[in-house]
Amino acid sequence: MSGSKVLSIILGGGQGSRLHPLTETRSKPAVPIAGKYRLVDIPISNCINSNIKQMYVLTQFNSASLNRHIKNTYHFSFFSEAFVDVLAAEQTPGNKGWFQGTADAVRQSMHHFLRHDFDYALILSGDQLYQMDLAKMVEAHKKNKASISIATIPVNAKDATSFGILKSDEKNRITSFIEKPSADLLPDWTSDVSDSMKAEGRNYLASMGIYIFNRDLLIKLMENPDTIDFGKEIIPQSIDEHPTLSYQYEGYWTDIGNIDSFFEANLGLSDDFPKFDLYSRQKRIYTHARMLPTTKISGTILDKTVIADGCIINAGKIEHSVIGVRSRIDKESTIINTYMMGSDYYQPLEDIINDNIVSMGIGSRCFIKNTILDKNCCIGNDVRINGGRHLEDTETDTYAIRDGIVVIKKGAVIPNGFTI
Structure with a gap:
């Protein structure tokens, strides 16, 4: 990934009402997971492990504990350009409102991003559990001369109705997109997936909510104040006009949307061979270093x-x-x-x-x-x-x-x- 500069933008999510009451006093990315980490440690660690070290975390609800965690945890060398900064929704003379959606959050924070020299903006979600080499996704984006890349994961018919589903051609270029299709529409939305995914009945490509945008295109797309969401508006509107690549990922990935999925993801860590591997040397998860005694x-x-x-x-x-x-x-x-x-x-x-x-x-x-x-x-x-x-x-x-x-x-x- 040498030579290309990537700025990572981690979206902290809205009020997190589906994770209530865990989000009663803290923002969604600050929710504790696995007994010692917080949700936001996952995307930040994925970036650090992929050698992407300039990050903004966007949030607007109960951001005090998130601010404290990031300030106390992510210290880089005094001489490096690396940083993790929290941007909370702020009222400015030109804007009196809160973030209205994912794209609106990026638009309102754009003046902070443009102070940095970057070629690609990597947009991540603050509430997902996965371990992914994001540098490989950036490489694929460059190699295929894409304007936008979307990380996709094969899902089965039961899960497909709750995701944005994409269709791609043999060159992995996305040709069409549908948000949360009903079950009767699904037969038209199968994609070419690997044999191991076919064997599991995972024939539909779901958007993981992980995007790469070329800098100039992102600036242009943010000019229209009426588009407030990436998944619902920007992506469907852009795929016909701009080369959009599907980057397929087949590892463990879960969207921690509600108490049920949060509970299951945490208890899954106690399995003999957990799907989320906290013991990997290459994909380690970083968090606040506490000086605690043994148990x-x-x-x-x-x-x-x-x-x-x-x-x-x-x-x-x-x-x-x-x-x-x-x-x-x-x-x-x-x-x-x-x-x-x-x-x-x-x-x-x-x-x-x-x-x-x-x-x-x-x-x-x-x-x-x-x-x-x-x-x-x-x-x-x-x-x-x-x-x-x-x-x-x-x-x-x-x-x-x-x-x-x-x-x-x-x-x-x-x-x-x-x-x-």
Whole structure:
């Protein structure tokens, strides 16, 4: 990729209402995943691993914790041109409004981008889980003299109805595009995919929401204030006029759109061979470097469980769960199918042994299943939370239920003996 300069623009997403209540106090890219990372670490790490080191993260909701995370995490050499900057929606004399959509966010931030010398703009989503060599996509874009490239992934008929679906010719040039087609239209939208994808019934090319634009074309497309979204407007309007390349990707990729997919993606990390590989040397995921002690476990039966740094665990049994940084779980508690995000700090010992205070973490003799515990939760003793499809969607001050998954809100205090 030598000689071509790439500016990466990571879109932080809207209000993240489908990830509520995890987005109640933070923006979507700042949501903690895998017990020690945040969602935004994924696209940033993909860029760093692809030697793309000039990045902007665009956000507009609850951006304080995202700002703090990026400021504390991504430090490059004083002499390099590398940076990761957060751009929050800002009111200017020429613009009084919030970002109206993905393209509008890029348009409103354009004056910041144009201060940099770049040939290609790489536009990424801030809420996807994948590991991809983006430099290879840039190379393919250059080699095929494309004006726009779209990363595509083969999907099956069931999933195809919830994506933008593309058709490409034998040179991988995109010829047509349809947003979220109905099932009866699908037979006309199959594409040429590899034999392994055909064998899985994945015959439709879905847009991954990852785009490359030539600098001059992006500037030109941003001149029209009426187009506010890449997927719905810019891409469908551009494919007839500008050479648009489909760059096929066949690795693991998931769009973390709702609580269900978020829960599944996190618990998937506890599988024997997780689809998302946190143990790869080439594709490592970077995050805030915490100086935490080792995790201490006593008397616990563990099965298919991922445990982050700095935990103190005396539970009876933990299975198929992800336990985040600084988590504390007391004696005789059982944790199943649960993502515990952990804590931002340690409580003083006198608080933990004070019987009048429900301390941070999970108390004694609890049973917790099919649950997400947000950061800094305080769960008392003898608490029983049994998530599952038998529960109706609910919203309270301390917890919410979405698709049978119980989400205990950030900092919530759940008293002794409480049952859901």
